[in-house]
Amino acid sequence: MGKYIVRRLLTAIPTILVISFIIFAVVDLSPSDPTGNLPLTIPPEVRQKIREALGADDPFFVKYVKWLQQFFIAEPLNFIETTLGVTFPGSEDRVRVISWATRGPVIDIIAERLPQTLWVVGSSYFLGVLIAVPVGVYSAYRQYSIFDQVGTFAMMVGFSVPTFFTGLMFIIVFSVNLKWFPSVYDTTLVVTDMETLQLQLRQMFMPVTVLTLYTTAQMSRYTRASTLDNLQQDYIRTARSKGLTERTVVTRHAVRNSLIPVVTLIALQIPGIFAGALITEQIFRVNGIGQYLIIAIQGGDLPTVQTVTFIFAVLVVIFNIVADVLYGILDPRVTYS
Amino acid sequence: MRIKLALVLCLFLFSTLFGGVAVAQDSSEVTILYWQAVSILNPYLSGGTKDFDAAALIVEPLASIDPDGVIVPTLAESIPTLENGGVSEDLMSITWKLKDGVMWSDGSPLTVDDAIFTWQYCTHPEGGCSTAHYYNDIEDIEDLGDNSLKIHFSVPKPYPYNAFVSSSAPILQAAQFADCMGAQMSACTEQNFAPIGTGPFMVDEFRPNDVVTYNANPNYREEGKPHFERVVFKGGGDAESAARAVLETGEADYAWNLQISPAVLSGMEAAGQGTVVVAFSSSVERIMLNQTDVNPDNPNRSVYMDGDNPHPFLTIPEVADAMYMAIDRDIIAGQLYGAGGAPACNLVNGPPVNVSETFLGCQQDIAGANAILDEAGIIDTDGDGIREANGHPLVVQYQTSTNAVRQNTQALIKQWWGEIGIETELRNIDAAVFFGGDTASPDTYQKFYSDVQMFTSGTSGPDAETFMVRWICGAAPTPDNGWLGRNVPRHCDPEYDALYDELTRTGGIEARAELVKAMNDIIINNGVIIPLVFRGSVSAHSNTVGGVNMNGWDSEMWNVEDWYRM
Numbered sequence: 001m002g003k004y005i006v007r008r009l010l011t012a013i014p015t016i017l018v019i020s021f022i023i024f025a026v027v028d029l030s031p032s033d034p035t036g037n038l039p040l041t042i043p044p045e046v047r048q049k050i051r052e053a054l055g056a057d058d059p060f061f062v063k064y065v066k067w068l069q070q071f072f073i074a075e076p077l078n079f080i081e082t083t084l085g086v087t088f089p090g091s092e093d094r095v096r097v098i099s100w101a102t103r104g105p106v107i108d109i110i111a112e113r114l115p116q117t118l119w120v121v122g123s124s125y126f127l128g129v130l131i132a133v134p135v136g137v138y139s140a141y142r143q144y145s146i147f148d149q150v151g152t153f154a155m156m157v158g159f160s161v162p163t164f165f166t167g168l169m170f171i172i173v174f175s176v177n178l179k180w181f182p183s184v185y186d187t188t189l190v191v192t193d194m195e196t197l198q199l200q201l202r203q204m205f206m207p208v209t210v211l212t213l214y215t216t217a218q219m220s221r222y223t224r225a226s227t228l229d230n231l232q233q234d235y236i237r238t239a240r241s242k243g244l245t246e247r248t249v250v251t252r253h254a255v256r257n258s259l260i261p262v263v264t265l266i267a268l269q270i271p272g273i274f275a276g277a278l279i280t281e282q283i284f285r286v287n288g289i290g291q292y293l294i295i296a297i298q299g300g301d302l303p304t305v306q307t308v309t310f311i312f313a314v315l316v317v318i319f320n321i322v323a324d325v326l327y328g329i330l331d332p333r334v335t336y337s
Numbered sequence: 338m339r340i341k342l343a344l345v346l347c348l349f350l351f352s353t354l355f356g357g358v359a360v361a362q363d364s365s366e367v368t369i370l371y372w373q374a375v376s377i378l379n380p381y382l383s384g385g386t387k388d389f390d391a392a393a394l395i396v397e398p399l400a401s402i403d404p405d406g407v408i409v410p411t412l413a414e415s416i417p418t419l420e421n422g423g424v425s426e427d428l429m430s431i432t433w434k435l436k437d438g439v440m441w442s443d444g445s446p447l448t449v450d451d452a453i454f455t456w457q458y459c460t461h462p463e464g465g466c467s468t469a470h471y472y473n474d475i476e477d478i479e480d481l482g483d484n485s486l487k488i489h490f491s492v493p494k495p496y497p498y499n500a501f502v503s504s505s506a507p508i509l510q511a512a513q514f515a516d517c518m519g520a521q522m523s524a525c526t527e528q529n530f531a532p533i534g535t536g537p538f539m540v541d542e543f544r545p546n547d548v549v550t551y552n553a554n555p556n557y558r559e560e561g562k563p564h565f566e567r568v569v570f571k572g573g574g575d576a577e578s579a580a581r582a583v584l585e586t587g588e589a590d591y592a593w594n595l596q597i598s599p600a601v602l603s604g605m606e607a608a609g610q611g612t613v614v615v616a617f618s619s620s621v622e623r624i625m626l627n628q629t630d631v632n633p634d635n636p637n638r639s640v641y642m643d644g645d646n647p648h649p650f651l652t653i654p655e656v657a658d659a660m661y662m663a664i665d666r667d668i669i670a671g672q673l674y675g676a677g678g679a680p681a682c683n684l685v686n687g688p689p690v691n692v693s694e695t696f697l698g699c700q701q702d703i704a705g706a707n708a709i710l711d712e713a714g715i716i717d718t719d720g721d722g723i724r725e726a727n728g729h730p731l732v733v734q735y736q737t738s739t740n741a742v743r744q745n746t747q748a749l750i751k752q753w754w755g756e757i758g759i760e761t762e763l764r765n766i767d768a769a770v771f772f773g774g775d776t777a778s779p780d781t782y783q784k785f786y787s788d789v790q791m792f793t794s795g796t797s798g799p800d801a802e803t804f805m806v807r808w809i810c811g812a813a814p815t816p817d818n819g820w821l822g823r824n825v826p827r828h829c830d831p832e833y834d835a836l837y838d839e840l841t842r843t844g845g846i847e848a849r850a851e852l853v854k855a856m857n858d859i860i861i862n863n864g865v866i867i868p869l870v871f872r873g874s875v876s877a878h879s880n881t882v883g884g885v886n887m888n889g890w891d892s893e894m895w896n897v898e899d900w901y902r903m
Contacts, residue, residue: 037385041797053465101376
């Protein structure tokens with residue numbers, strides 16, 4: 001197992017490098033302009049000067065190598081310095097990954113935004129799994145029952161209606177008509193007492209519900225399918241013929257085995273928590289990573305788009321390895337030797 | 338166990354949730370919603386209007402521009418003019434005097450050195466300052482003592498109100514930005530995120546691309562202002578939901594730039610929570626009539642050639658007049674642009690001082706247009722419903738960029754022109770191509786391979802000189818200049834050029850306005866441009882906020898110190 005993990009990690013390095021190059025090429029080739037949002041009255045010469053000062057007109061490879069150097073050398077060194085409180089030589093001249101829009105370090109903004117994303121998207125995943133697993137298992141156990149039919153219908157709706165639509169519906173119903181929940185997420189709110197906690201929960205309600213609906217739909221379909229497969233296996237018949245109670249048969253035997261693919265699926269979707277939910281965050285103005293990426297794309301802020309998408313890519317690669325390893329741990333039939 | 342935990346959590350969640358939303362109606366705090374989030378608070382590194390506006394609460398210029406396009410003092414004691422001697426007779430210098438006793442928010446006094454520093458800071462060759470053009474042609478700035486400064490220009494400046502005027506060119510504190518010159522400009526993150534200013538508010542916390550919170554500046558020069566103690570400047574989302582937050586849910590007090598369908602916006606306004614406000618500057622949507630031949634078989638298609646390549650019928654004054662008269666501007670502005678549009682009969686529609694009265698209030702007159710064409714002998718000779726001029730049927734190709742409002746405008750105009758015997762073929766081109774300026778593409782607005790075309794433009798400030806230069810002889814796009822000329826309709830009139838020449842040498846707002854009006858009349862009379870809609874910017878504020886004075890020439894936040902809770 002140890003050998004397997006090491007081998008996977010080593011092969012991940014070239015993968016990640018290739019990904020970084022492809023992302024950079026795609027972002028750089030796109031016809032976006034960091035001066036594109038400036039008022040039309042600003043003349044082309046001034047725009048040209050701004051682009052020169054940003055280094056936006058540098059040749060492709062110069063920009064790419066600069067970014068590699070900043071991301072893989074300057075940023076880790078800076079991280080070590082700030083966490084351990086030491087100073088390496090040349091720390092004054094080290095250039096970190098700097099956003100073209102804010103002119104500040106990209107990593108600092110990501111760190112500032114990560115908690116909001118983890119709270120909103122993370123809790124929707126948590127709730128989604130919490131609801132999806134029992135629903136999926138029960139649907140499978142009582143296949144074609146009313147519960148299963150209604151559940152399947154609801155999950156299909158949840159799965160196929162896009163979040164930008166449910167988000168908008170929620171705003172119109174709950175904010176405009178009922179005035180229960182705010183449609184604008186107050187990112188300056190600090191939870192200090194019961195009252196602010198209540199405000200925080202209230203403003204999280206709509207984005208979390210919209211995302212939970214989607215996650216639940218997806219997860220419960222997987223759980224149901226997987227449980228159905230297992231309930232038809234010989235070992236279930238054996239368990240029943242041993243005289244075990246239905247409860248034990250389902251929870252001890254069927255569910256345990258059915259959850260193996262579900263756990264893998266959850267692991268594979270964890271990068272999504274970090275990536276945030278682009279559209280939902282944008283609709284409700286949650287200052288998460290997803291919204292940051294949208295703003296950076298709109299503003300032609302290449303270093304930010306590059307860094308954020310690259311971090312997602314790294315997370316996807318890592319959690320793929322995690323999912324494979326988990327599979328090996330949970331399922332004794334799978335061995336990595 | 339886990340299920341129990343989840344149940345408890347759910348119960349807790351619901352018990353805390355209900356009880357009505359607290360809306361933003363705090364008397365000490367105002368919430369401003371921009372659907373583009375603020376990235377930086379140093380206006381000289383701004384990436385868009387949103388950054389200028391967020392900075393306008395903190396830093397101030399010597400003078401601002403009011404909603405009528407008039408220069409009014411901010412940090413300056415008064416506006417220097419030719420009459421009061423503040424602008425020299427040779428137009429080579431301007432002298433400003435600062436108000437006495439103005440303090441920065443950190444308690445130190447504002448001095449002439451701060452202004453001189455700001456000029457040097459923004460014009461540093463390695464800097465990449467967003468509004469460097471505001472400081473063009475400045476040779477030197479002299480400290481005259483007694484809080485006065487004299488700007489020396491390298492060329493005569495008939496309109497000297499660019500440097501230190503408007504929220505695009507405010508004064509920064511020299512002490513704070515001293516180490517941020519040139520290449521260091523971007524590296525000064527701390528300064529760029531929290532500039533010290535003389536304005537009504539100062540930064541409390543700034544989260545880039547998300548939200549800015551401000552506190553009132555205790556050292557602000559006007560007693561009792563600002564009325565609010567705190568400002569929350571929230572960014573992100575989209576225009577429609579920003580409008581909804583102000584007009585329907587009341588969560589925010591002000592929403593910026595609401596470019597959404599007029600029907601949707603007026604529906605939201607009907608909820609009665611807020612008011613839609615519009616500010617006009619000088620943007621005008623207009624049709625240009627190509628003065629050159631655009632026949633595809635002509636090797637010199639759309640090239641001016643000193644007038645030897647004229648358009649077969651668009652150069653006939655009666656045809657252009659009839660096309661001008663056939664249009665109902667009230668319908669276009671009212672139905673398609675809503676609050677953000679007003680009928681436009683002139684090329685120059687603002688500021689008020691520059692607006693000619695010759696054509697004001699023009700109305701649709703189909704019968705009159707038909708009569709003009711009949712009298713000129715331009716009649717339908719072959720009975721196909723299309724008039725002919727010198728044997729050429731009046732068939733025009735009408736191009737513009739792809740955009741729902743523009744295509745609806747095209748459809749309306751095609752119908753009206755049809756009623757006066759002019760057949761119109763419509764064409765729309767993707768905005769990226771049409772405005773892209775690719776010299777290899779036949780579809781750019783500069784090449785103008787079409788009889789008429791439509792788009793918006795306007796002056797870059799209240800002064801019209803840089804706008805009027807676009808219609809002088811010799812400025813037409815041609816293959817020789819890479820199709821880069823600004824005179825897109827290929828207009829040429831020696832009388833117009835003489836007036837323009839005078840404009841470049843004349844100081845004084847009034848005298849310049851007379852010239853601009855005369856030039857506007859020539860352009861309209863010559864039938865080169867058919868103005869359609871005067872376009873404004875649309876915002877909305879809550880009915881509980883007073884003092885908002887929407888401004889199209891300067892930042893919408895230009896008078897935020899006067900805002901108050903009703």
